[in-house]
Every structure is written in C-alpha cells, then in structure tokens.
Amino acid sequence: MTNNTVLFVDDEPNILASFRRSLGRKFSIDLAQGPEEALEKIQKNDPYAVVVSDLKMPKMNGIDLLTRVKSISPDTVRVILTGHANLDSAISAVNEGSVFRFLTKPCDTDILVKTVNASIKQYRLVTAEKELLRGTLRGSVKLLTDILALVTPEAFGRTERIKQIVLGTATEAKLDNPWRYELAAMLSMIGYISVDPEILDKKFNNEELTPEEEQMLTMHSAVATGLLANIPRMQEVIDAIASQDDRFDENPDQPVGGRLLRLAGDFESLERSGLDKDEAMDHMRSDEDRYDPMLLRALERMIFAEExxxxxxxxxxxxxxxxxxxxxxxxxxxxxxxxxxxxxxxxxxxxxxxxxxxxxxxxxxxxxxxxxxxxxxxxxxxxx
Missing domain, CATH: 3.90.105 (Molybdopterin biosynthesis moea protein, domain 2)
Known part of the structure; x- marks a missing residue:
C-alpha cells in the first residue's frame, strides 16, 4: 500500500461502492465498512495518507474514530463527510479529531476530489518536513559524534554501545519513533569533549575519582545541552540528555529519552566493569526504583531474547x-x-x-x- 492511499469509512455498503466508482480511477483507495474494520486496517497496513469518515455510525462515531486514528497514525490527514452536520459536531471534529476538512452530504464529486487532493498534499508536506528534519538532525549528529570520536575514542565507543541498548529497549517497549532516542543516545556523551582525557580514562577504567573530578564529570550533560541548543528542533533530545543522570523515583517527570539513557548507561557500565548480563540485571533490580519499571522489563526481555x-x-x-x-x-x-x-x-x-x-x-x-x-x-x- 502506497503512502497516497485514501481510506473511506462508512457503515453503508452502497455509499462505499459509490466512492469506488467515482474516485477509484483518480486515487488509490481502500474501503472499510464501519469503524471497527477501519481500525483493523489502520493497525495492519502502512499509514494511510487520508481517512475520510462518516460521522454517524453504530458503536463508534466518526469523531471518536478519527481521534483514534490521530493516536495510531498522527500524520494521516483526517476528513469528516456527513449528512448530519451541525455546529457542535463540527467543533468536536476539529477539537477532538483534528480534522482537516468537514464536508456535508450530498457532496459534489468535484468538491470531494479537490478535498482529497488537498489532503494528500497536506500529508506529503507533513511527511516531507519530518524526513527533512530527520536528515538534517542526523547530519548534525554525525558531525558532532565524529568530533567526539577524534577527541575521546573511549567515550565514542561507549556511545555506540549505549545506542544499541537504547534502540533495542525502545523497540521492545514499542515506543513510537525510536530514531529520536537513537539521536539522544548518539549525543549523550558529547559533553565529555570538555573533560580532561585523564579523568575520562579513570572513569572508564572504574578507578576511584576525587570529588573535584566527579564534579567535572557531572557537568558533561550541561555542556552537551549548551552545544545542542544551537541546532533547531532539538529540544526533545536536549531534555533527554539533560535528565540522563536523574533517578526515576526522584524525577517521575523525567522524559522517556532520559529514562532510556539512564537505563542503558547503567547497564553498559555494569557490563564494562566485568559483570555478565545476569549479574548486571541483578544489580539494577537491587535498586530498581531508579528506573522506569516498564523500560527495565523491556531491557531484560531484549537482552535475553538474544540468547x-x-x-x-x-x-x-x-x-x-x-x-x-x-x-x-x-x-x-x-x-x-x-x-x-x-x-x-x-x-x-x-x-x-x-x-x-x-x-x-x-x-x-x-x-x-x-x-x-x-x-x-x-x-x-x-x-x-
């Protein structure tokens, strides 16, 4: 299924058939008789560019359906087509379902065609912007991590290990857009470029540090956020890195990215100290309040699924x-x-x-x- 596919939802089979007759040659379309079938298709198939839904349907109305669609596939453009229009329903559709257009039946075919074209164009704009943003961020991240690899290869190596743990845990936990957490992991150690290499060697070799050296190391997150502040639209990554040393029980508002970095960083450190996977997990469970319990279980499933x-x-x-x-x-x-x-x-x-x-x-x-x-x-x- 292409990204230009439009899903029409109605509980009347004859109306769905009319959509296929009038629009089937102009667009790639799919049909769903009622909201339940629509949700099943949305969850099973690639993202639809547009969902056009009737308003009055049994069990679930169009506003509730499009609200669910927004949650499952936020980039999909949503349109209401109804014969029961009133001001209240229009307001609800906009506020709850975030609809792009609100059309009334009977709807002239030309108007419907124009609406679908406009909706597909909107979908392409949204997805293209996200792809551009992702590419821009990845380019900026690569430049910074290349610098980190030159200045402190050990920190760069640790970043690569943490990235794999973060990605695996995010995937196992079924978190949306795991690439965002990948970026945060790749940049989580960038603040170490400001730390004396001898202090980093002591840290990565698990040698005892002086209070002054510990203080210098705790500043690395602040240094990283300062460097990243100049890159547009990096706030989510910045928030994750800024909170990566927090405990979950002391900061329940810690962003998900920060929770993942704390989890992955601690596990990587324990393995690097010579503990095997079982011993590392036991150590983390002994003070499990510091971690998000859902993510801790996802980490455990991920690391042992490999075996x-x-x-x-x-x-x-x-x-x-x-x-x-x-x-x-x-x-x-x-x-x-x-x-x-x-x-x-x-x-x-x-x-x-x-x-x-x-x-x-x-x-x-x-x-x-x-x-x-x-x-x-x-x-x-x-x-x-």
Missing part, C-alpha cells in the same frame, strides 16, 4: 521442565526452596509440588523460558 530466552513471571502451575529460575523460589515465610540459576527438572518440580499443596509457595516465580516455546503458543507449555 533465545524470554523473562516471565509465572505461577507454580505454569512451571515446566527446562525453565531457568532467575530469582530464588521461597515459601511465603521466606524459606528457600530453590536457588536462582537452577534449571527446573522433574525432581525440582516434584519438591515444589509438595509445598504447593499447602499454598505456601510465594508467587509469581521469575523464570526465563525458551523463545521457541513462547512463539509456539504465546504461553509456556510443557515439553513434548
């Missing part, structure tokens, strides 16, 4: 042979039954079953499950 494993929280009845315990299994009173790191076998499950009869096992139980098993049914199942 074909998925973290899950299960009840005793869902446990199966072959699962790996990622936390101690205890009774409600704190008595240790099985230690973290053990792979479940028949004997271990039988032992747990004896305690489960008395409802004394503390749930949920944290495990990692084979990714293949999860894919087969969406839920952990016993092996064949």
């Amino acid at each position: 074909g494993l998925v973290p899950m929280s299960l009840t005793f009845k869902e446990l199966r042979v072959g699962m790996l315990l990622t936390a101690n299994v205890t009774t409600e009173d704190g008595v240790l039954l099985m230690a973290k790191g053990q792979e479940l076998n028949e004997v271990g499950l039988l032992r747990l079953q004896n305690f489960a009869r008395n409802n004394s096992i503390k749930e949920p139980i944290e495990v990692r499950v084979s990714l293949d098993r999860v894919k087969q049914s969406g839920k952990a199942q016993p092996p064949s």
Whole structure:
C-alpha cells in the first residue's frame, strides 16, 4: 500500500461502492465498512495518507474514530463527510479529531476530489518536513559524534554501545519513533569533549575519582545541552540528555529519552566493569526504583531474547521442565526452596509440588523460558 492511499469509512455498503466508482480511477483507495474494520486496517497496513469518515455510525462515531486514528497514525490527514452536520459536531471534529476538512452530504464529486487532493498534499508536506528534519538532525549528529570520536575514542565507543541498548529497549517497549532516542543516545556523551582525557580514562577504567573530578564529570550533560541548543528542533533530545543522570523515583517527570539513557548507561557500565548480563540485571533490580519499571522489563526481555530466552513471571502451575529460575523460589515465610540459576527438572518440580499443596509457595516465580516455546503458543507449555 502506497503512502497516497485514501481510506473511506462508512457503515453503508452502497455509499462505499459509490466512492469506488467515482474516485477509484483518480486515487488509490481502500474501503472499510464501519469503524471497527477501519481500525483493523489502520493497525495492519502502512499509514494511510487520508481517512475520510462518516460521522454517524453504530458503536463508534466518526469523531471518536478519527481521534483514534490521530493516536495510531498522527500524520494521516483526517476528513469528516456527513449528512448530519451541525455546529457542535463540527467543533468536536476539529477539537477532538483534528480534522482537516468537514464536508456535508450530498457532496459534489468535484468538491470531494479537490478535498482529497488537498489532503494528500497536506500529508506529503507533513511527511516531507519530518524526513527533512530527520536528515538534517542526523547530519548534525554525525558531525558532532565524529568530533567526539577524534577527541575521546573511549567515550565514542561507549556511545555506540549505549545506542544499541537504547534502540533495542525502545523497540521492545514499542515506543513510537525510536530514531529520536537513537539521536539522544548518539549525543549523550558529547559533553565529555570538555573533560580532561585523564579523568575520562579513570572513569572508564572504574578507578576511584576525587570529588573535584566527579564534579567535572557531572557537568558533561550541561555542556552537551549548551552545544545542542544551537541546532533547531532539538529540544526533545536536549531534555533527554539533560535528565540522563536523574533517578526515576526522584524525577517521575523525567522524559522517556532520559529514562532510556539512564537505563542503558547503567547497564553498559555494569557490563564494562566485568559483570555478565545476569549479574548486571541483578544489580539494577537491587535498586530498581531508579528506573522506569516498564523500560527495565523491556531491557531484560531484549537482552535475553538474544540468547533465545524470554523473562516471565509465572505461577507454580505454569512451571515446566527446562525453565531457568532467575530469582530464588521461597515459601511465603521466606524459606528457600530453590536457588536462582537452577534449571527446573522433574525432581525440582516434584519438591515444589509438595509445598504447593499447602499454598505456601510465594508467587509469581521469575523464570526465563525458551523463545521457541513462547512463539509456539504465546504461553509456556510443557515439553513434548
């Protein structure tokens, strides 16, 4: 489906058929009989350039539908076409659905054609501006990171590792426009160009720093935001970098980009200090209030999916042979039954079953499950 496709939504099949007859040769169009089918298509297909919706429909009116469309596909241009027009509905359409045009039935074909053409033009303008902005920002970012690579190669190398963690976590968390967080990650260390290389060497080698050296390092975010302030439309990236050292529990308004940078930066530092993935995650969980819990879980899923494993929280009845315990299994009173790191076998499950009869096992139980098993049914199942 091309980016010029127009989706027409109406609960009357004959009206949809008339759209195909009158407009099918002029535009790439798609039809949806009612809002439910429209939402299904919008979520399944590439973004539509335009959605033209009837106002009065069963279960969901056109204003509510276009409000949903705005959330799912914000660049899609939205048009209302209705035979039940009044001032209140027009105001609601503009305020809630952010419609581009409000047309009344019966609508002359020439007017409809002009409206669709104008809507497609608007869509192209919006998307072209975003692509231009993305290209401009990427060019500016590359210049700055090239400078960072020349001045302090170690900081540049750390930036590359953090970028991969941020991108993977953002993708796993299904965050919109992950390229924005990629830019923030690429620039997160740019402030280190103002720090003495000897101090950076001590930091990256996990050597003890003096209070004065610590103070110099804490200034790197402020230096970065000062450098970036001269690049247009970088405020979201600047806000992320400025807050990258904040704790989530102390700054619940910390922007998502800042939360990702804090998470990725800490994980990278722990791995660089010699900890393996399990040990690094354990360390982060020991003070998990500093992180956004949703992003912390997304990070865990991402890093262990690389090994074909998925973290899950299960009840005793869902446990199966072959699962790996990622936390101690205890009774409600704190008595240790099985230690973290053990792979479940028949004997271990039988032992747990004896305690489960008395409802004394503390749930949920944290495990990692084979990714293949999860894919087969969406839920952990016993092996064949």
